[in-house]
Amino acid sequence: MATTHEIKVERREDEGKGASRRLRRAGKIPAIVYGGDLKPVNIQLDHEPVWLASQNEWFYSSILDLSLGGDVQKVLLRDMQRHPYKQLIMHLDFQRVTEGETxxxxxxxxxxxxxxxxxxxxxxxxxxxxxxxxxxxxxxxxxxxxxxxxxxxxxxxxxxxxxxxxxxxxxxxxxxxxxxxxxxxxxxxxxxxxxxxxxxxxxxxxxxxxxxxx
The missing domain is CATH 2.170.120.20 (Ribosomal protein L25, C-terminal domain)
Structure with a gap:
């Protein structure tokens, strides 16, 4: 049985490089969730707990529960962009996981x-x-x-x-x-x-x- 891990997220309304820079200065990570029958959704995550989670092997290979105000979507991490020299996560891509689908x-x-x-x-x-x-x-x-x-x-x-x-x-x-x-x-x-x-x-x-x- 796969183990899942919950990560809290928020919906992200603003788009573009400027908005992403403001998010990072505020300690947030811009991200996107895509796949399944739903449209792609822009989200944001708190950097510190995600950075700590990224030090663990399960963050890259396990099913994650993204919790948006109680609405939980199961996803896999598909891409992570890191700063070239700072301990900073720049962007994350998550793909939705559909039950019953390989x-x-x-x-x-x-x-x-x-x-x-x-x-x-x-x-x-x-x-x-x-x-x-x-x-x-x-x-x-x-x-x-x-x-x-x-x-x-x-x-x-x-x-x-x-x-x-x-x-x-x-x-x-x-x-x-x-x-x-x-x-x-x-x-x-x-x-x-x-x-x-x-x-x-x-x-x-x-x-x-x-x-x-x-």
Whole structure:
């Protein structure tokens, strides 16, 4: 079951860059809600609570309850514009979620058991996370906040692919429907010394060649 989080919003009447600048100076964030059977609506949010919420992973991958005077609409965050150097959110885009309608969104991956795995306990093995999130399709009520990837049995030479992920009921990875070539690696356990030894051999070889020329 997906977890939802409530965020209070207000309707925004003024539009344009000037109005948005005034909102930001007043500690507000201009935003828009679109999708579903309703028209797009301009809204505004208090910056401080939204900034705090944006420090959490769920803000980007969970269904949010936007509450406008008691009227609650379920949405997903689709875009966030940040100031280039200030801790300031400039604009937000939310898409309405319709019950019973399949949605597609990115969900973060949580890796567990790596430290206790054979690969994780070996100093000679490098474990690489090729992906940190995956795009899934599901109904709103089935949307997980994250997907766990159990690496407790990971060994040298092992590759965990998309098809190896254990998905919650009702959740699919659309990429896998496109063919085997789209079953990309999620985690790879390689021998960490191979590249180093190759580099050292190359350096010796180059040095030897230089000495011969002298």
């Amino acid at each position: 949605l597609r969104t990115a969900v973060p991956l949580h890796f567990i058991g790596e430290d206790t795995s054979p690969a994780g306990k070996s100093a000679e093995v490098v474990v690489t996370h090729e992906l940190n999130e995956v795009v899934v399709e599901c109904l709103p009520q089935d949307l997980p906040e994250h997907i766990e990837v159990d690496l407790s049995a990971l060994e040298l030479g092992t590759t965990v692919h998309l098809s190896d992920l254990k998905l919650p009921s009702g959740v699919e990875i659309p990429e896998l429907k496109l063919g085997k070539e789209h079953d990309v690696a999620v985690v790879v356990a390689r021998h960490g010394r191979v590249e180093t030894e190759s580099s050292e051999d190359g350096a010796v070889g180059e040095g030897g060649a230089a000495d011969e020329e002298k």
